[in-house]
Amino acid sequence: MKIIVLGAGVVGTTSAWYLARAGHDVTVIDRQPEAGLETSFANAGQVSPGYSSPWAGPGVPLKSMKWLMMKYRPFVFWPLPDPHLWKWLLQMLENCNSAAYDRNKGRMVRLAEYSRDVMRDLRAETGISYDDRQQGTLQVFRKQKQLDAAGGDIDVLRQYNVPYEILDAQGCLKAEPGMAAAAHKIVGGLRLPGDETGDAFLFTQRLAELATAQNVTFMYDTTIRSLQMENGRITGVQTNRGLHTADAFVLALGSYSPPLLRPLGLNLPVYPVKGYSLTAKIMDEARAPVSTVMDETFKIGITRLGDRIRIGGTAELAGFSTRLRAPRRATLEHSATDLFPGGGDMETGTFWTGLRPMTPDGTPVIGRTSIGNLYLNTGHGTLGWTMACGSARVLADIISGKMPDIPHEDLAICRYG
Known part of the structure; x- marks a missing residue:
C-alpha cells in the first residue's frame, strides 16, 4: 500500500x-x-516510561496557581483570546480527578513501557546510536510531602511490573554522585532503573x-x-x-x-504546550549527572548526553509562539546549578524552545x-x-x-x- x-x-x-x-x-x-x-530537536532527552503521567490530576488546578506565583515557575499561562485554548483547558479540568488520572496514567505507562521495549529491539537490530545510555532515571524530592505523594504513582508502577526503588538522600547521591554539594536539599527520590536517555534529534x-x-x-x-x-x-x-x-x-x-x-x-483536542531546554558543555565530570535527574519541585529534567548536559522543562501556554523568554532560561539554570553546581557551562549553553502537542488527558x-x-x-x-x-x-x-x-x-x- x-x-x-x-x-x-x-x-x-x-x-x-x-x-x-x-x-x-x-x-x-x-x-x-x-x-x-x-x-x-532539543527535548529533555529522556526515555522515561515510568514517569509517564498525565498533567491533569487531583489537585493540579490548585497547584498550578501556586506554580504561577513561584520565582522559578514550572508553569506559565498567557490568557490568549483563543477558543481552542479555553476548550482544551476545560477538557483538561474534566480529567483532574483520581479516576481519570489512574485511567490515563495506566494507558500511558502501558504504551511507554511497550515503546521502550520496541526501541531496544530496534537498537539491537540496526545498531543505531544517539548518545544513548541505559542507566535509569531519578526523580528527586526536595520536600517530604513530595515523597509521600509518590505512593499513587508507585501503585501504577506495581500494576505494570515496572521496577523501581525508593531512595533516601544518601541513596540518591549513590545513584547520582554529582549532586553531593546539594545533599542537604534532598529528602529522597524515586529511581526507575529501566528508563533510558538519549538525543532525540x-x-x-x-x-x-x-x-x-x-x-x-x-x-x-x-x-x-x-x-x-x-x-x-x-x-x-x-x-x-x-x-x-x-x-x-x-x-x-x-x-x-x-x-x-x-x-x-x-x-x-491537541494544543501546543511550550517547553524550553538549555544544552551546556560538561565542565566537571564529577559534578555532572550520570543519567537523568527529575527535579520534582521545578518540573525540570537534567540529562547527560555524551559530553553535554540537557536541561529541559517548563509548561507555557502561549499559543504557537516560539519566542525565547529569559525568565524561562533562568528557571532551567537555577535547577541545574542548584543540584549540579559547577557541572556544566550554563553561560554559553544553547537556549531552545519547542511546542509540545498535548492532549487534555x-x-x-x-x-x-x-x-x-x-x-x-x-x-x-x-x-x-x-x-x-x-x-x-x-x-x-x-x-x-x-x-x-x-x-x-x-x-x-x-x-x-
Whole structure:
C-alpha cells in the first residue's frame, strides 16, 4: 500500500520506519530541510516510561496557581483570546480527578513501557546510536510531602511490573554522585532503573537515514496546505509542490495537526504546550549527572548526553509562539546549578524552545479516524521521544491489518466522542 506520512519529527520518522518494515511504500512530507528539526530537536532527552503521567490530576488546578506565583515557575499561562485554548483547558479540568488520572496514567505507562521495549529491539537490530545510555532515571524530592505523594504513582508502577526503588538522600547521591554539594536539599527520590536517555534529534536523523535505505522517500522543504477529501476518503495532500496522492495518510504533525483536521469535520483536542531546554558543555565530570535527574519541585529534567548536559522543562501556554523568554532560561539554570553546581557551562549553553502537542488527558491519539484511510499518530505532549517507537509500531500494525501487541482501542480519537 502507498502511504504518505505527514511530519518528519521523531513520531513521523518512526512511523515511516515501521510502515516500511511492514512492506508499505512510504513517503514522508515535511516543511523543514531535514528530519527532527522542530519539537524533536532539543527535548529533555529522556526515555522515561515510568514517569509517564498525565498533567491533569487531583489537585493540579490548585497547584498550578501556586506554580504561577513561584520565582522559578514550572508553569506559565498567557490568557490568549483563543477558543481552542479555553476548550482544551476545560477538557483538561474534566480529567483532574483520581479516576481519570489512574485511567490515563495506566494507558500511558502501558504504551511507554511497550515503546521502550520496541526501541531496544530496534537498537539491537540496526545498531543505531544517539548518545544513548541505559542507566535509569531519578526523580528527586526536595520536600517530604513530595515523597509521600509518590505512593499513587508507585501503585501504577506495581500494576505494570515496572521496577523501581525508593531512595533516601544518601541513596540518591549513590545513584547520582554529582549532586553531593546539594545533599542537604534532598529528602529522597524515586529511581526507575529501566528508563533510558538519549538525543532525540540524533535518533531521528539516523533513523531517517536507515529508513531511506529501506526505500522511504523524504520530501523536505514542502509546505502542507490541506487534505483533499472525496466520498469519505482522503484523495491527496495539497502542498506548495502540488497534490500528492496515496492509498492511506498518517498525520504526525504534532501541534499543527488540528488545523488540518477541522475542515474535514474532525476535532482533535491537541494544543501546543511550550517547553524550553538549555544544552551546556560538561565542565566537571564529577559534578555532572550520570543519567537523568527529575527535579520534582521545578518540573525540570537534567540529562547527560555524551559530553553535554540537557536541561529541559517548563509548561507555557502561549499559543504557537516560539519566542525565547529569559525568565524561562533562568528557571532551567537555577535547577541545574542548584543540584549540579559547577557541572556544566550554563553561560554559553544553547537556549531552545519547542511546542509540545498535548492532549487534555495526556495520552497520545493513535489509530483510525472516521475517515477510512486517514490515521493519526500525534498528541504525545512531553513524551514523544519516550513513546515514539511503540506508537509507530502500534500504528503500523493497525494499518497492516495486524493485531497490535498491546491494547490500543483507548488510544484512538474516538475516545473523545
